[in-house]
Every structure is written in C-alpha cells, then in structure tokens.
Amino acid sequence: MFSVFSGFFLFGASGTGSTALELHGSIGARSLIGLSQRIGEDPGMENAIPLDSGDILAGSSGIGVDVGQWSISSNTSVVLDLRVEYLPFTVEIEGASYSIPYTLSNGTKFVSSGDSFFDLVRSNGVYSSQQNNGSIYLKRIDNEIYPPSFNYNTVITFQLESN
Numbered sequence: 522m523f524s525v526f527s528g529f530f531l532f533g534a535s536g537t538g539s540t541a542l543e544l545h546g547s548i549g550a551r552s553l554i555g556l557s558q559r560i561g562e563d564p565g566m567e568n569a570i571p572l573d574s575g576d577i578l579a580g581s582s583g584i585g586v587d588v589g590q591w592s593i594s595s596n597t598s599v600v601l602d603l604r605v606e607y608l609p610f611t612v613e614i615e616g617a618s619y620s621i622p623y624t625l626s627n628g629t630k631f632v633s634s635g636d637s638f639f640d641l642v643r644s645n646g647v648y649s650s651q652q653n654n655g656s657i658y659l660k661r662i663d664n665e666i667y668p669p670s671f672n673y674n675t676v677i678t679f680q681l682e683s684n
Contacts, residue, residue: 570659572610572621572673577661584626585660591639591679592654596647599683605638606680610673619667625677626658638679 570588571577577586593603610621624631627639642652657677667673 572661572667573669577623577659579661579664581660583660584628584631585624585658587656588659589657590654591657592650593641593648593681594650594653597683598646600643601641601648602682603638603641604636604680604682605632605634605677607634607677608675610675612670612673614668614670614672619673621661621665621667621673622663623659623661623675626660628655628658631660 570586575581575586576583593601595601605625607623607625609623612619624633625638626632632638639653639655641648644652
C-alpha cells in the first residue's frame with residue numbers, strides 16, 4: 522500500500538466556521554493525483570469552531586458540528602481508500618498546555634484517527650464526486666472544562682491511498 526495524496530485542514534476554536542476539501546485528478550503509472558483545497562476562515566475571531574457549546578459537546582445528541590465538506594473524483598483503475606488522521610485541539614495558555622480530544626464523523630459513522638474515513642464508490646471505472654462526497658463532523662469525546670481561548674488548533678490530514 523502506498524500513499525498518493527495528503528491534504529490538511531487547520532482549525533481554530535471558539536466561534537463558527539466551515540471548510541471544504543476537494544480532491545480531483547487521475548492516478549496513472551506514476552501514481553500521482555492533483556489537489557484542489559480550500560481552507561476555511563482564519564482562526565482567532567468569531568469565525569472559528571466553538572468547542573464549548575452546541576452540537577460539538579460529548580453530551581449532545583447527534584453526530585457533532587458540521588465543519589466542512591469533502592469530495593473526490595478520479596478516473597483510476599486502482600482501488601482507492603480515503604484515510605484520515607487527526608490530533609486533539611491544543612493550546613498553551615500562560616505556560617500551561619491544554620489538549621481537547623474529539624472524534625470525526627462522515628455523517629454515518631464515527632471515524633478514529635488512522636482509519637478509513639469513507640468507503641469510496643467506483644462506477645464504470647470512475648470515482649465521481651457525485652458519489653464520493655459529504656460532510657465532515659467533529660464531536661468532543663470528553664466533558665472536561667477547558668480555559669477559553671481563540672488559539673486552540675488542530676490538524677486533520679486526509680490521505681488517499683491505493684491498494
């Protein structure tokens with residue numbers, strides 16, 4: 522198994538925002554894929570993701586807060602797997618480090634870091650963006666109280682692999 526693409530999301534915390542990830546391209550003999558990616562609003566203002574209220578909280582019902590959209594299209598003949606890796610939200614405040622754990626959802630299931638994010642669909646030799654798209658949801662997995670800050674950050678990495 523080898524990696525053919527990695528894409529990154531950077532999120533800030535304490536407001537409202539969204540992000541989109543779009544992967545387009547073809548994988549040929551050299552196993553390369555093109556990338557088009559849009560990053561959401563700048564963290565640190567009212568447009569960051571709230572970590573202390575609403576659907577993101579562990580005790581709330583549902584799958585979390587919608588933080589972005591993704592889509593993939595490719596005309597490869599190989600089987601592709603979209604994997605995701607992510608780190609907790611972290612911040613350093615007055616010399617103390619804080620880490621807020623969370624999980625991601627693709628809308629139908631929660632996905633642990635390092636796992637396959639979505640079962641991609643190939644039809645007539647093509648991975649179309651109409652069949653391979655969706656939302657990315659984020660939900661905290663603890664009920665701890667953390668100090669407020671606009672500087673919490675995390676990195677979410679999507680990796681497209683061929684088998």
